[in-house]
Amino acid sequence: MRFALELAYDGTTFCGWQNQPNGISVQQTIEESLSTILRNKIEIVGCGRTDTGVHAQQYFAHFDTDIALPENILYNLNALLGKSIAIKKNAVADEWHARFDANKRTYQYFIHQQKNPFQENYSFLFSNEINIELMNDVAKYLIGTHDFSSFEKKGSDNKNSICTVFESNFSVHNNNIVFRISANRFLRNMVRAITGSLLMVGTNKISKDAWIDIFQQQITMPLKVVVPAKGLFLWEVQYHTTEENK
Secondary structure: OEEEEEEEEOOOOOOOOOOEOOEOOHHHHHHHHHHHHHOOOOOEEEOOOOOOOOEEEEEEEEEEOOOOOOOOHHHHHHHHHOOOEEEEEEEEOOOOOOOOOEEEEEEEEEEEOOOOOOOOOOOEEOOOOOOHHHHHHHHHHHOEEEEOHHHOOOOOOOOOOEEEEEEEEEEEEOOEEEEEEEEOOOOOOHHHHHHHHHHHHHOOOOOHHHHHHHHHOOOOOOOOOOOOHHHEEEEEEEEOOHHHHO
């Protein structure tokens, strides 16, 4: 049978979601815990990759096993996983696929402009004066189906760099800035590269016209503002409805 998991994690101490030879991943940690509880080797499939240090407010995964899950599976699993990973719920998933059935993923990047020790691990301190209106004006050019090579980390192994962006905007909440972007898929390092490039526009390090020209020509964006992973959250994952899958 196939089982689905909804979870959240603090990515600070992990090398990302996916298993890596030189670090502890979220995937590895959950697999080891499930294998211990079910006394059988379990492999899980996630809804996508997150890089080293990136967090997830909402994340989905699935695994297959013929072993009946104990009634207290959530309690036991959360006890083994420690404080950095929380399993919110589990369910029978039938043929559902955590990665391929997802049709919309939303990331949020958090920026604070005044030093705050309570935000240090989950937001980027950027104290420069920022033109939010201009950044939102440029962010609109990301919406639609485009080649996002300009924001892709070199050496990535994806077959193409085409993504469809549904939403892209900055908002201000209690003097904190949030960049929100939704798309059908994301490339490696894409959200952080976009955020950094738009901050360059908002601080006059690059003009709107130059940014548009680089994006349209699919040239690698020359980032002068590099945003750290700690401010990035996979915020929401949406799936095709049952009717859409018929």
